Amino acid sequence: MRLRSRAGAGLAMAMALLVGGCQGGPKPPENLQVAIATGVGSDAVVRSSLQRLASQMATEFMRNNPGTNLHLRFLSEGELLPNLRDHSSLGAGPDVVISRVASAAKLSSEGLVVPSNLSPKELDPLRIQFLSRFRQGNRFAAIPFLLQPSLACYDRARLPTPPATLDALLSRAAEGVRVGLPLEMDELLWSASGFGASQPLLQLLEVDQKIRRPLNPTDRAKVLAWLGWLYRANVQPALQFVDSSDELVHKLATRQLDWISCNATAISHLRRNLGSRLAVALLPSGPDGQPAEPIARQLLLSFGRDSTPNQRRVAERFALFVLNDFSQNNLMVRAVGNMPVNQNVIVPVKESPQLATMERSLEASIVPSFLQGTGLRSRTEALRHLLKQDVYGEQPPDKVLQGIEALSNATP
Amino acid sequence: MTQLLYVIGGWIGLVSRGSVVLQVLVAVALLLSYRVWRFRGRGSRRPWRAVLAKVVLAALFGLASLLLPQLGMAGGLLGLFGQITAIWTALAALRLLLRRAADAEAVEAFWQRAVLPLFLVLLLLGLIHRLDGLEEIGRVPLLKLFDQQLSLANLLLVLGLPYFLVVLSELPVVLLGEVMGRLMGMGSGNRKALELITRYVLIGVGGIWLADRIGLNANAIAAIAGGLSVGLGFGIKEVFSNFVSGLWLLFEGSVHPGDVLILDGETCQVRKLGLRATxxxxDRDNAELVVPNQNFFTATATTYTGSDDRRRGQVLIGASYQHDPEQVIAVLEEVARAHPRVLTDPAPKAFLVDYGSSSIDYALRFWMADPMTNLGLSSELRRSIWHAFKEHGIEIPFPQRVVHQAR
Structure with missing residues (x-):
């Protein structure tokens, strides 16, 4: 009993020290928790790229800010929300969250992250692209961090020149070039843009009733043309649809495929496997020359709700650090596949054809915001099922379209 | 080690937050109130009242965890404390029930050695998991062992698993032994041997799994074996010899717990076959003898429980020359047959064994089911023989010597 009483007294003393803070002596380091969502499900390629990138950022920030320790926690996009709910319920949520738009939107709507205290005066010099899309009153619900465009990745030893149009892609497949396409709506939507069907589909599938718009007869014709093209594509023996982008990357890396649509973050992994045989290009345009409009991935910075004022200050300092000209330039050069949001950074398009292609892809890309594009992510599985029915001919295109329209009316 | 301290530093950043500190203060206040109540002795003599108090404490934690979010503050930590208290309360109730149902001392020993340490370890791991994620911290490299990087998770396994293997395997193995014993009609000796072998197998498999888990390679195992062989040659030869003898005895089945042996002329029962000694x-003086296993392996062992449990006993008695041996033999056999603990098959038998200087000497041989009862049964038979001889007028003569004096 005496021992227990002493232990109790010790605990009380420790608590008093914790609450009161130690006076004098060297200042203890400030510890910051950074949660990083590393992609969806089996997105192993993206995950390893993001982990490397985050570790680089953290090391450089700590080198420039002695007395600050960053603790990185890597989670999949699927784990992020439950994990943050759990930690925030304890009062131990992260100080900074790096995630894609869909996750950041959910975190914001549940109040698990709070708007930034960074003022326009602090952010304006950085000329951050797409920042205004995340404005909430005078503050920003999240801050764009990096852009990851979609491209065509191919084996130049098998395919000297990439197909410029969707029809050319089918022709090359008919000649025996092995082509791979993903059965994920957000990764495949670029092919719909060639038919002018991507914007109508995006608007149809929006969650927010204010911006959701049903298809008119013209739009229906465009979507049906695209669904017909998908079916014709799958008739080609050399063209295959696979369930995930990760599988596509794996198949190109192991030379089972010659041409795939890919995210730029896969380049370093592919380069390690294919070496100089890897080439990247813009995704093929439509039959009438309409440019492909892929959905670019965008990473956002959000701020946790449980931070102490000091932790919050350090978190915002970290945000400004990773957004400054130096860091953004560094990330673009060292973490292949990532493009800066800081418009002060000059992309060396003349020196690097790869960066030039990424820059051009971004110019045509659809960049999602909290309001736009999240409807696709929340209906991934149902849309994959409908796309499968179309490409395998289980349902005619008009029935598949009816299914998409029915899905758009249902709550995700 | 630096990385471990770095990770722990991260927790300080989390627990120093106002919302966490507030929850910890509320928890400490509730715990102190509970301790004060216990200290005043109200709960000490009534264990079920203490359990009830713990239920109230868990409920208060739960209530506080619901109230704080209403005030815009996090309350999950208090909810977690409530869950822990609820689990601890359930265990405390189970402990009381087990103490009633089974041997209280055995339950207490198992509780102190196994349940309590396991609960504390799981509690600590659970808290770390909720705070930071076990996988992350488990991967922190700590030191190198035989060219293998030993992570924190593996180090904890190396330190904790052997203890829990030894302690926790005890109860399930006994239960398994009892089930198998009933299903297969095993005797207690065989059952205990099965339990012991199963336990050694569990510990052995656990050890191999642990070696594999921490990445101990074949070279490292060879190095350990080399070191051990030198150690065995010098210092621990006897220990190893006893260990191997114990295993051999179990597999051979020549000595089981429950067997009755003769050691130095004394009847003894095997209580426990241990790693080093048995x-x-x-029975004579209720002493426990710890005998190194190799004694059974290298010397002759006499057992009454090898192929069956029966033992033959013998009582020697002398009767006067004047009595007909046929009558004496009949009386002796009648006495033995009348005793309830003397087996009827094989039937007791009396023999005329010698013409002594003072008496004709007889031997009454009989069989008993429990070899440990020889002394008591022999004593009872001798008493019965005295009464039977008296009844039949048979004299048990004193030693006689006829002295002839020369004229």
């Missing part, structure tokens, strides 16, 4: 119980 514990025997000596």
């Amino acid at each position: 514990t025997l119980w000596r």
Whole structure:
């Protein structure tokens, strides 16, 4: 009993020290928790790229800010929300969250992250692209961090020149070039843009009733043309649809495929496997020359709700650090596949054809915001099922379209 | 080690937050109130009241965890404390029930050695998991062992698993032994041997799994074996010899717990077959003898429980020359047959064994089911023979010597 009483007294003393803070002596380091969502499900390629990138950022920030320790926690996009709910319920949520738009939107709507205290005066010099899309009153619900465009990745030893149009892609497949396409709506939507069907589909599938718009007869014709093209594509023996982008990357890396649509973050992994045989290009345009409009991935910075004022200050300092000209330039050069949001950074398009292609892809890309594009992510599985029915001919295109329209009316 | 301190530093950043500190203060206040109540002795003599108090404490934690979010503050930590208290309360109730149902001392020993340490370890791991994620911290490299990087998770396994393997395997193995014993009609000796072998197998498999888990390679194992062989040659030869003898005895089945042996002329029962030594119980003075296993391996062992449990006993008695041996033999056999603990098959038999200087000497041989009862049964038979001889007028003569004096 005496021992227990002493232990109790010790605990009380420790608590008093914790609450009161130690006076004098060297200042203890400030510890910051950074949660990083590393992609969806089996997105192993993206995950390893993001982990490397985050570790680089953290090391450089700590080198420039002695007395600050960053603790990185890597989670999949699927784990992020439950994990943050759990930690925030304890009062131990992260100080900074790096995630894609869909996750950041959910975190914001549940109040698990709070708007930034960074003022326009602090952010304006950085000329951050797409920042205004995340404005909430005078503050920003999240801050764009990096852009990851979609491209065509191919084996130049098998395919000297990439197909410029969707029809050319089918022709090359008919000649025996092995082509791979993903059965994920957000990764495949670029092919719909060639038919002018991507914007109508995006608007149809929006969650927010204010911006959701049903298809008119013209739009229906465009979507049906695209669904017909998908079916014709799958008739080609050399063209295959696979369930995930990760599988596509794996198949190109192991030379089972010659041409795939890919995210730029896969380049370093592919380069390690294919070496100089890897080439990247813009995704093929439509039959009438309409440019492909892929959905670019965008990473956002959000701020946790449980931070102490000091932790919050350090978190915002970290945000400004990773957004400054130096860091953004560094990330673009060292973490292949990532493009800066800081418009002060000059992309060396003349020196690097790869960066030039990424820059051009971004110019045509659809960049999602909290309001736009999240409807696709929340209906991934149902849309994959409908796309499968179309490409395998289980349902005619008009029935598949009816299914998409029915899905758009249902709550995700 | 630096990385571990770095990770722990991260927790300080989390627990120093106002919302966490507030929850910890509320928890400490509730715990102190509970301790004060216990200290005043109200709960000490009534264990079920203490359990009830713990239920109230868990409910208060739960209530506080619901109230704080209403005030815009996090309350999950208090909810977690409530869950822990609820689990601890359930365990405390189970402990009380087990103490009633089974041997209280055995339950207490198992509780102190297994349940309590396991609960504390799981509690600590659970808290770390909720705070930071076990996988992350488990991967922190700590030191190198035989060219293999030993992570924190593996180090904890190396330190904790052997203890829990030894302690926790005890109860399930006994239960398994009882089930198998009933299903297969095993005797207690065979059952205990099965339990012991199963336990060694569990510990062995656990050890191999642990070696594999921490990435101990074949070279490292060879190095350990080399070191051990030198150690065995010098210092621990006897220990190893006893260990191997114990295993051999189990597999051979020549000595089981429950067997009755003769050691130095004394009847003893095998109580426990241990790793190094066998514990025997000596009936004569209720002593426990710890005998190194290799004694059974290298010397002759006499057992009454090898192929069956029956033992033959013998009582020697002398009767006067004047009595017809046929009558004496009939009386002796009648006495033995009348005793309830003397087996009827094989039937007791009396023999005329010698013409002594003072008496004709007889031997009454009889069989008993429990070899440990020889002394008591022989004593009872001798008493019965005295009464039977008196009844039949048979004299048990004193030693006689006829002295002839020369004229």
